[in-house]
Amino acid sequence: MSDHLGLRRLVMLSICFLLLTACGSDESSWETIQKRGTLRVGMDPTFPPFELADGGEPSGLDVDIANAIAQQLGLRAEFVLVSYDGLYDVLATGKADLLLSAMVVSPERTRDFAYSESYFNAGELLITTRELPLTVELSDLAGQTIAVELGSQGHVELIEWAAREDLVILPLNSSDEAVASVSDGAAEAAVVDAVSGRLAMRKHPTLQIGVVPVNVEPYAAVVRIDDSLLLRQLNEQLALLRDSGKLAEIIAYWLDEEVH
Amino acid sequence: MHRSLKLPSIAQLPANLSLSPGLRIVAFCLLLVLLNPPPLLISVGPEETVQTTHPIVGVHTRLTDEVEEWKIQRSLQMVRQMGASWIVEFFPWAYYQGENREIDWRHPDMVMRHASAQGLRVIARIGLTPKWARPADTPLNYLDETAFADFAAFSASFVDRYQGQLDYIVVGNEPNLSFEWGYRTTGPETYVDLLKIVYPAVKQANPEITVLAGALAPTLEAPGSQWGLNDLLYLQGIYEAGGGSFFDALAVHSYGLTFPPTAAPGPEILNFRRVELLRQIMIENGDDDKKIFITEMGWNDHPRWTRAVRPGQRINYTLEALRFVEDKWEYVETAAIWVLRYPAPTKSYMDYYTMITPEFIEKPIYQEVKKYTGN
Numbered sequence: 001m002s003d004h005l006g007l008r009r010l011v012m013l014s015i016c017f018l019l020l021t022a023c024g025s026d027e028s029s030w031e032t033i034q035k036r037g038t039l040r041v042g043m044d045p046t047f048p049p050f051e052l053a054d055g056g057e058p059s060g061l062d063v064d065i066a067n068a069i070a071q072q073l074g075l076r077a078e079f080v081l082v083s084y085d086g087l088y089d090v091l092a093t094g095k096a097d098l099l100l101s102a103m104v105v106s107p108e109r110t111r112d113f114a115y116s117e118s119y120f121n122a123g124e125l126l127i128t129t130r131e132l133p134l135t136v137e138l139s140d141l142a143g144q145t146i147a148v149e150l151g152s153q154g155h156v157e158l159i160e161w162a163a164r165e166d167l168v169i170l171p172l173n174s175s176d177e178a179v180a181s182v183s184d185g186a187a188e189a190a191v192v193d194a195v196s197g198r199l200a201m202r203k204h205p206t207l208q209i210g211v212v213p214v215n216v217e218p219y220a221a222v223v224r225i226d227d228s229l230l231l232r233q234l235n236e237q238l239a240l241l242r243d244s245g246k247l248a249e250i251i252a253y254w255l256d257e258e259v260h
Numbered sequence: 261m262h263r264s265l266k267l268p269s270i271a272q273l274p275a276n277l278s279l280s281p282g283l284r285i286v287a288f289c290l291l292l293v294l295l296n297p298p299p300l301l302i303s304v305g306p307e308e309t310v311q312t313t314h315p316i317v318g319v320h321t322r323l324t325d326e327v328e329e330w331k332i333q334r335s336l337q338m339v340r341q342m343g344a345s346w347i348v349e350f351f352p353w354a355y356y357q358g359e360n361r362e363i364d365w366r367h368p369d370m371v372m373r374h375a376s377a378q379g380l381r382v383i384a385r386i387g388l389t390p391k392w393a394r395p396a397d398t399p400l401n402y403l404d405e406t407a408f409a410d411f412a413a414f415s416a417s418f419v420d421r422y423q424g425q426l427d428y429i430v431v432g433n434e435p436n437l438s439f440e441w442g443y444r445t446t447g448p449e450t451y452v453d454l455l456k457i458v459y460p461a462v463k464q465a466n467p468e469i470t471v472l473a474g475a476l477a478p479t480l481e482a483p484g485s486q487w488g489l490n491d492l493l494y495l496q497g498i499y500e501a502g503g504g505s506f507f508d509a510l511a512v513h514s515y516g517l518t519f520p521p522t523a524a525p526g527p528e529i530l531n532f533r534r535v536e537l538l539r540q541i542m543i544e545n546g547d548d549d550k551k552i553f554i555t556e557m558g559w560n561d562h563p564r565w566t567r568a569v570r571p572g573q574r575i576n577y578t579l580e581a582l583r584f585v586e587d588k589w590e591y592v593e594t595a596a597i598w599v600l601r602y603p604a605p606t607k608s609y610m611d612y613y614t615m616i617t618p619e620f621i622e623k624p625i626y627q628e629v630k631k632y633t634g635n
Contacts, residue, residue: 046566084608102564104607151561151571151624160621171624173572193563 030229033097039075041066042096044084049195049254050102050219053081061254062100065119068246069237088113091224098234099222114225116234118218119247124154125197126210127179127190136189137212142166147178147187154178154191157214176200182207193217198255302329308337309379310345313634316586318346318383318596319615320556323371324355326603333374334620335601340378342615342626343633346594347380348430348555352388353414354400359392363417376425383428383472383511383555383596386415387440394442402442403432408454412461420465428470430511430555431458434477436494438487445486448497455506473498475511475555476538478530492527492537499545509593510547512538513556517567521581532557532581539591552591556598557581561625562609575628582632597629 033039043062045053051060058079070077080096082089087103090096092112102122105115128136138146143166148154150171158169170187172178175196181187183204191214192200201207221238223231241247319339323332339347349371357363375382388400393407403411419429434440435451451473459471476491483489489497491512498504516523516532525533535552542550558578561571569577578597585595601616615626622630 047564048566050564052566106605106607108604149571151575152563155571156617156621156623159624160619174570196563 028229029097029224029227030233033075033230037075038078039066039070039073040078040080040095040097042080042082042087042090042099043101044087045079045081046084047102053079061120061250062102064250064253065241065247066100068241068250069234072237072240073233088222091222094224097223097227097230102219103222105218105220110225112225113222114227114231116221116223116231117238118220119238119242120194120219120251121213121216122194122219123217124157124191124193124214126212126214127182127192127197127201127204127207128188128210129182130206130208132189132208132210134208134211136210138167138191138214139165141189144168144188145170145186147172147181147190149173149175149178149192149196153193154214158191176203179204179207195255202256300330302333304333304373304377307377307379308340310340310343311633311635312343312345314343314582314586314632315345316592316594317342317344317582317629317633318348318554318594319344319600320348320596320598321600322350322602324350324352327367329370329374331603332370336371336374336378336380338616338620338622338626339380339600341635342630343635344597344629345379345381346383346596347375347600348383348385348596349375350385350387350433351418352400353386353411354388354390357390357414359390361392363414365421368418368422372422372425381428381594382422382426383430383553383594384418384422384426385430385433385475385555386411386418387433389442399442401440402444403454404441404444405450405453408457411454412458415458416461416465419462419469423466427468428472428509428553429462430472430475431455431507433475434513435474436479436481436489436491437477440477447489448494448503449501452498452501452503452506455503459506470508471506472509472511472553472555473503473507475513475553477513478515478534480528480530491534492541495538495541496545499541499547504545504547507550509551509553510538510542511553511555513598514554514595515557515598516559516569516577516581518569521577521584532577532584535589535592539589548591550591551593552589553593554585554595557595558598558613560609560612562612565609565612568609568612571624575625578625579628579632582629 043051043058045051045058049060050062051058058081066077080090087099087101091099126136138161145168146158147170148158150173155171158167161167162169170181172181175192178190178192179200182190197209201209221234321335321339323335326332351368356368389403389407393410394402415429419426431454438445455473462469462471476494478491479488480490481488483493512535514532514535517530519531521532523531523533525531525536527537539552542548559574560568561574562568582595585592599613601614602618604618605611616622
């Protein structure tokens, strides 16, 4: 299997460009970025609502976060669009300063790359009626029926869970149906990924998302392992966004509002 | 006479009892040895047979980077239990033949031994060039004409070693992409030059071996592109360069992307039935007696990748595709689903091509294919 679907050209073009233009300066990336005035953000724009470039400029949750961080730093965000396979390559070869593209923290890559604080947990979560406590966990639901999208990651989680616990799995055709089954009373809870869950909640305001995730899939920005100054800046800016409520606002804009 | 061993009490031990640094290291090493659990004893077990109502079903395994024998065995057991008769597996030349030209057969031996024990038919894909066989600072998949004879010699050794266990070999992978040549710009003529050297070499090692050309990557790249060449044009190019006499069957990759398996094919569309267009080119070149082996096929069910489908669709499309192949494509020998499992998560959409998790948890698609084969 290799990515032979067209986007590879973007990756290779980026790599070739960098190999031709890369210089061996000792200057830190952060200093270079400040002089340049732009923050080059690597991104695979095929992943809505985080990033999508439908023939034009990219838009999405990650794009807004990148723009907000750049603005706080007095910079302009510039997006380097590549396929997923090439993201780490464009970072490694210096074509991008960081990656902000729904990147899951991957401990296997930490020899070469460093991850920022997570800005979003995309893992599976529990949706229940408001009659249950917000802190409900799967272990509290022994013997109950749990709805899930057939074949989804949540389904795999439940299969694993059901091997240890008494649990009735109700596989349905979509995350929407799984959430609806909780509304209808056909299931006690639904396990869906964070994005699908939040999107589905628009239609089911009487339900709630449990605060204890079923599993954690943290999204974070990525920098080269030596770029500790840049990493510190990113973490500080993410903290600012979080503390000011701006991060929650961006997430809500893309996941909770009907217009998207 | 009863003799007792008199041990000093704790109180009698000298307060400053200590070992020399050398003895401490020896004691530490001894402790490590004692604490180290014995290696897992893996028994190959009795010869098994695949039980299946659909012998066309195959799966691409990914055991290349799997170092633990029990995981290799478990993977292949799960292939058999799923009712798949075939596996396609990648055997990287670069991993096995070092600077001294000696071939380390331990890993491929392990894979082949367990595959045989599970009653699986193996299609071996050979690729990746050792450092000594390519110029400095070139990627692992770089292969140029100076290494063709070495590649052929390794392929022949491989085929020779596994006589009786291995009946199919694929020469290279997706040769119509420059990436697969280490970003060298090549054409079908180059690939035919490779086939012309490899084919007689492996046939000499085992005249019964079936040599598969390809497997071509579905792509729409136009002539002159530095990234690759449209698979339809590439196959025609293979024939025009005289390659038809140097392969016994064609390997193809067939991905459905967001299309259902029955969606009509077209030269400008990448979908599952693109196989039919390749078949037509084979017929036009007088190769209608040759079989096609689909060595990769499938759909992806990542929640948000734009080229993925929903998990339920993936299951339905995969089963429909298998039925379609059996009903309509009598010239297809096997359809191998990409991919059984990765040794570790890739943390990307690629994980959503798998049928079981790295921890061997069966995904619903695995269970459905298992049911489909009557297991």
